[in-house]
Amino acid sequence: MGRGYNLLFILVTFLVLIAAVAAQGNSGSSRRVGQRPRVGFYGNGCRNVESIVASVVRKHVQSNPANAPGILRMHFHDCFVRGCDGSVLLAGNKTERTAGPNRSLRGFEAIEEAKTRLEAECPGMVSCADILTLAAREAVVLTGGQGWRVPLGRLDGRISQASDVILPGPNDAxxxxxxxxxxxxxxxxxxxxxxxxxxxxxxxxxxxxxxxxxxxxxxxxxxxxxxxxxxxxxxxxxxxxxxxxxxxxxxxxxxxxxxxxxxxxxxxxxxxxxxxxxxxxxxxxxxxxxxxxxxxxxxxxxxxxxxxxxxMSLIEVKTGSDGEIRRVCSAIN
Known part of the structure; x- marks a missing residue:
C-alpha cells in the first residue's frame, strides 16, 4: 500500500510539473486570448522591456541615424499589411521584406538584437510586434519628438507574403x-x-x-x-x-x-x-x-x-491562436 501510494504521488507530481512547464512555455500567448494590447501589459513579468528596447534602438541610431526613420517607416509598413503583427520582419523568399516598397527598409538588426536581449531576460514573453512598436516610439524620441505610452500585448503573425504589400503610394491623390x-x-x-x-x-x-x-x-x-x-x-x-x-x-x-x-x-x-x-x-x-x-x-x-x-499600432492585432511569440523575429517558430 505504501509503495503504491508513493508511486502514485510521484506520478501525480510529475504530471503537475509537466503541466506547469507547458503553461510557462505558452504563458505569453495564453495571456492574450481575446485581449487587446494595453499599457503595462508585461508588469513585473518583464519589467525592463521598454528600457531594453530603448537602449538597443539608441545604439543603432547613434551608429547610423538613418535607422530612426527606417524603424518608424517599418512599423507603418507592418501595420498597413495584415495588421501590426511583425509580419514585415519575417525573412525568406517572397515575404513582405522582398516586396518593392520594403526593399529599402532598414533597422531589422535593431529589432533582432532587442529580441535576443529580451529572450535572455524574459524568455517567450515579448513579441516581435511589440518590440517594433516600442522601437518606433524610440525612433521619434531620439530625433527630438515627443514620446507616448505604448499599449503592449500583441502577438506575432505567421504569414508574410510579398503579394499582400499594397501600401499608399508616393503619387496618390x-x-x-x-x-x-x-x-x-x-x-x-x-x-x-x-x-x-x-x-x-x-x-x-x-x-x-x-x-x-x-x-x-x-x-x-x-x-x-x-x-x-x-x-x-x-x-x-x-x-x-x-x-x-x-x-x-x-x-x-x-x-x-x-x-x-x-x-x-x-x-x-x-x-x-x-x-x-x-x-x-x-x-x-x-x-x-x-x-x-x-x-x-x-x-x-x-x-x-x-x-x-x-x-495605428492597434490595427488588426493578433490574439489567441491567431498568432505566436517568435523566438527570433525573422522566422516563425
Missing part, C-alpha cells in the same frame, strides 16, 4: 489617401499627422525624379513645386543618376522630428506628390494650418502624433 487610411480605421487627422512623420527620413530618387524632370510627360518639372526648390532636388537626384540614391523628405531638417515638414508642404517644397497635394484639399489643409498655428483651435503635433501612432 488626397481622396485615395483618405480611403486607404479609413480602411485601416484611421481618419483624416490621423492621415495628416502620420504623413507628418516625413519630417525625418529620405525618399528614393527613383520615386521622385519624374516630378522634377518630366512631370506627366511634359518634359518639365511639376509646376506646383516651388521653382527655387526644383534645382536643389535635381542636384541630389540627377536625371540619369542612381535611382536608389536618397533625397531628404524635409529639406534642411531631415534629422529633427518637428513641424518643419508641414511648413514645407505649405510652401510646396516637398519631394513626394502625395505630400504636396495635402495642401490642395480643404480638409487636410485646415489640419496643417492648425498644426502650424495658422488656424484655431491649434493642434499640438507631438501629442497628436502619439495619439495616431497608438491608433
Amino acid at each position: 488626397v481622396d485615395k489617401q483618405k480611403r486607404d487610411f479609413a480602411a485601416k480605421t484611421l481618419n483624416t487627422l490621423d492621415l495628416v499627422t502620420l504623413v507628418g512623420g516625413h519630417t525625418i527620413g529620405t525618399a528614393g530618387c527613383g520615386l521622385v525624379r519624374g516630378r522634377f524632370f518630366n512631370f506627366n510627360g511634359t518634359g518639365q518639372p511639376d509646376p506646383s513645386i516651388d521653382p527655387s526648390f526644383v534645382p536643389l532636388v535635381q542636384a541630389s537626384c540627377p536625371q540619369t543618376g542612381d535611382a536608389s540614391a536618397r533625397v531628404d523628405l524635409d529639406e534642411g531638417s531631415a534629422g529633427s522630428f518637428d513641424t518643419s515638414f508641414l511648413s514645407k508642404v505649405r510652401s510646396s517644397r516637398v519631394v513626394l506628390q502625395s505630400d504636396l497635394v495635402l495642401w490642395n484639399d480643404t480638409e487636410t489643409r485646415a489640419i496643417i494650418e492648425r498644426f502650424l498655428g495658422l488656424r484655431r483651435p491649434p493642434l499640438r503635433f507631438g501629442t497628436e502624433f502619439g495619439n495616431s501612432m497608438v491608433k
Whole structure:
C-alpha cells in the first residue's frame, strides 16, 4: 500500500510539473486570448522591456541615424499589411521584406538584437510586434519628438507574403489617401499627422525624379513645386543618376522630428506628390494650418502624433491562436 501510494504521488507530481512547464512555455500567448494590447501589459513579468528596447534602438541610431526613420517607416509598413503583427520582419523568399516598397527598409538588426536581449531576460514573453512598436516610439524620441505610452500585448503573425504589400503610394491623390487610411480605421487627422512623420527620413530618387524632370510627360518639372526648390532636388537626384540614391523628405531638417515638414508642404517644397497635394484639399489643409498655428483651435503635433501612432499600432492585432511569440523575429517558430 505504501509503495503504491508513493508511486502514485510521484506520478501525480510529475504530471503537475509537466503541466506547469507547458503553461510557462505558452504563458505569453495564453495571456492574450481575446485581449487587446494595453499599457503595462508585461508588469513585473518583464519589467525592463521598454528600457531594453530603448537602449538597443539608441545604439543603432547613434551608429547610423538613418535607422530612426527606417524603424518608424517599418512599423507603418507592418501595420498597413495584415495588421501590426511583425509580419514585415519575417525573412525568406517572397515575404513582405522582398516586396518593392520594403526593399529599402532598414533597422531589422535593431529589432533582432532587442529580441535576443529580451529572450535572455524574459524568455517567450515579448513579441516581435511589440518590440517594433516600442522601437518606433524610440525612433521619434531620439530625433527630438515627443514620446507616448505604448499599449503592449500583441502577438506575432505567421504569414508574410510579398503579394499582400499594397501600401499608399508616393503619387496618390488626397481622396485615395483618405480611403486607404479609413480602411485601416484611421481618419483624416490621423492621415495628416502620420504623413507628418516625413519630417525625418529620405525618399528614393527613383520615386521622385519624374516630378522634377518630366512631370506627366511634359518634359518639365511639376509646376506646383516651388521653382527655387526644383534645382536643389535635381542636384541630389540627377536625371540619369542612381535611382536608389536618397533625397531628404524635409529639406534642411531631415534629422529633427518637428513641424518643419508641414511648413514645407505649405510652401510646396516637398519631394513626394502625395505630400504636396495635402495642401490642395480643404480638409487636410485646415489640419496643417492648425498644426502650424495658422488656424484655431491649434493642434499640438507631438501629442497628436502619439495619439495616431497608438491608433495605428492597434490595427488588426493578433490574439489567441491567431498568432505566436517568435523566438527570433525573422522566422516563425
